[in-house]
Amino acid sequence: MSVFDMLRGDPGASRVVPSSGTTPRLVALGTASMAFLAVFAIALAAMLFHLGATWRAELAGTATVRITSSGEARDADTEAAMQVLQTTPGIATARVIPELEQQALLEPWFGKDLPLDSLPLPRLIEVTFEGESFDAKALGLRLAGEVPSARFDDHDRWRGPLARAQARMSWLAVAALGLIAATLAAVTALAARAALSANSQVIDVLRLVGARDTWIARAFVRRITLRAFLGACIGTLAAAAILAAFPATGAAGLPALRPSGASWALLAPVPLLAALVAWATTRRSALRMLKGRP
Amino acid sequence: MIDLSQVTVAFGGRVVLDDVTFSLQPGDFFFLTGPSGAGKTTLLRLCSGAQAPARGEVRLFGRPLAEMSSDTRASARRRMGIVYQDTQFLDHLPLEENIVLPFTVRGPVDPEMRAQAADLMAWVGLGEHRTALPPTLSGGERQRAALARALLTAPELVLADEPTGNLDWEMSLKLLTLLIELNRLGTPVLMATHDLALIRAAKPLVNARVLRLKDGKLTQAGAAL
Structure with a gap:
């Protein structure tokens, strides 16, 4: 099952899992929070990159x-x-x-x-x-x-430390984004396990009528992934709205945290990447958990 | 089709089935009897691949259960019509959706499949309950619905665990007659029941045999009625 199959959906698979339950809502909330933090991490990384580039340009x-x-x-x-x-x-x-x-x-x-x-x-x-x-x-x-x-x-003795400081700060931003992705993966994996545990009777019935594990997993994966995507969209938009309220010019020699022009496009992949992480971790967790059941 | 060879099943140290050997082949009709807790349900679950043995070998359609992947087990179950004692439904879906579930898990459900389901529902007296949710049905209605679902895909064999437990005598006979008709077409049937009157009623209609389980052991392995 590819991510495209998942997005295309299967009306049969989508219906078999009850829509009630707090797990999908928690996934949306968790993903919204992670997307919110990711947007600020990206904005900070972009600002640091811009700052480093300006410093280097001025000294070179x-x-x-x-x-x-x-x-x-x-x-x-x-x-x-x-x-x-x-x-x-x-x-x-x-x-x-x-x-x-x-x-x-x-x-x-x-x-x-x-x-x-x-x-x-x-x-x-x-x-x-x-x-x-x-x-x-x-x-x-x-x-x-x-x-x-x-x-x-x-100015060579200034350029070196600045380049090193900028590289360290860039790695810090990448590490922050990595941590956010890992936390998102953990949240969705736990959500998948919780959803499967709460619906053990549904799984028993589906197996009784000959459903394959990939088909059963698809029903849960699609629901959680779509909730994660929705949550990530909300979190990204909320963070973007706050960034938009920031001044367009920086202060005290620092560039603005608010993205400008094409830099806003850096935020667009956040919901898609969040959905991709959710899809991959949910699918893996669901299939592993189903494999462990008789 | 299904072969159990010296199979033992234990739960938490308690032996539920002990050294059971049994084979279900085309044309067979077996009544599985025995007191409560004798291991009837466990034997049926072994036959459907839902339970793995602690010892011995189970073969479904010629393949060892131990070597089957979950997908292969699912494929094997698609060839079976299974009715468990605790009739299992998706409580949030209307009855008709529950009945067509064996088709749903295989792909898109077309109108012809729905018509088949409607016919079967009408036959078991549930034609008026197509949109009802399973929790609103009585035990007998749920049992009839479970049987309709099990027979919908024209299975190669039928495993039924106390399918008449909540039915009145008339409906029990109707169900038995249907299973006998299926059996005459070559479909093997393994039916667990403690209803001796039903077994006696079947005697003039089918060349059935009786498996009797007691304390996990087969004490009567395939005697004619």
């Missing part, structure tokens, strides 16, 4: 040169470093960050009235590369040779 293809000398030497070193950068193939832009901009960068930590003159701050040059094959290491060595007070930072 850029570098910073710090001029650590002071006084008159600073201007000369800055000019020398700019000379090196402008004559290096593969560099798209190189610009000295003005003091006002530098002040704005430090404002979140030191406040508005920061006297930059009184602090031993380095001068910063922002560099962008053309393409990904640029040899940042060679540029670093050249700068160190020609301008000893220049410190070249290609």
Whole structure:
């Protein structure tokens, strides 16, 4: 019996199991809860992915040169470093960050009235590369040779930990989804067993008239799977409605949890996957339980 | 068709059938008698494949029960008409749906099958109860309905456990006559009953034999009436 056979249904098999009983309702409730949690896990995973992608995009293809000398030497070193950068193939832009901009960068930590003159701050040059094959290491060595007070930072030491953190968070989201699927499988397996136990007389009658186990299982599997699908639809829609009420833009440098545009489509498979998990576990449990009966 | 060879069945250490050997072949008509608790129902359940023996061998249609899968057992049951003592129905379905159940589990039920069921229901006096739910019927009506269901698919053999237990004499004779007619067409019948008057009534009509069970042992294995 494939999932398509199950969905097509068998009017005979569907009727033989009494429609009363709390088990199918509990399946719907359990599946709705799991789908609700799954939607938030997916939204969180998408947000983390977006955050990581943004961070990587911002750091990739850029570098910073710090001029650590002071006084008159600073201007000369800055000019020398700019000379090196402008004559290096593969560099798209190189610009000295003005003091006002530098002040704005430090404002979140030191406040508005920061006297930059009184602090031993380095001068910063922002560099962008053309393409990904640029040899940042060679540029670093050249700068160190020609301008000893220049410190070249290609952001590599930031990119690595960020990529690792993002990978860990992605695995965490996958693990959360796996746990949700496992819980759903356990709920539906228990529901199948409960439904079969509560209908032992029905099973006896069906066997008496020559029903095969696959046919008997189909009656229970279809009912539980359809309830699981219904519950998952409700849970998904409820979670989507809550997400839709979230702000469309993020705060404190984080992207929004609310999906945007095509990202909403990521939620569409949740009810189908929940129904698939319910179908597979219910069918397996039902057939195993029927096999154990004389 | 059905062969039991030195079969023993025990429940929780209590021996219910002890070293029973029996064979049901085409044309046979057996009355299975004995006091309550003698093992009649267990023997019928063995014959239908619903019970496995602790020792010995059961063969259904030539195949050892022990080697049959659940699907093969189901296929074997489709060739049998079975009436158990506790007439079993799906209480939430109308009587007609219960009667056509042997067809339902095989595939779509067509109007011809429903007409067959209606004829049988009318024959057992339940034509007016097609839409009734089983719990609303009397014990005798349920027993007649169970018999109609068992005979609906023209089974190759009939296993009946006290099918006349709740019936009046007239209906009991009618049922017995039907089973005898089926038997004359070659269908073997194994019928458990403690109604000795019914067995006597059958004597001029059929060449039946009697199996007597006592304390799980066959004390009379196939004596002629």
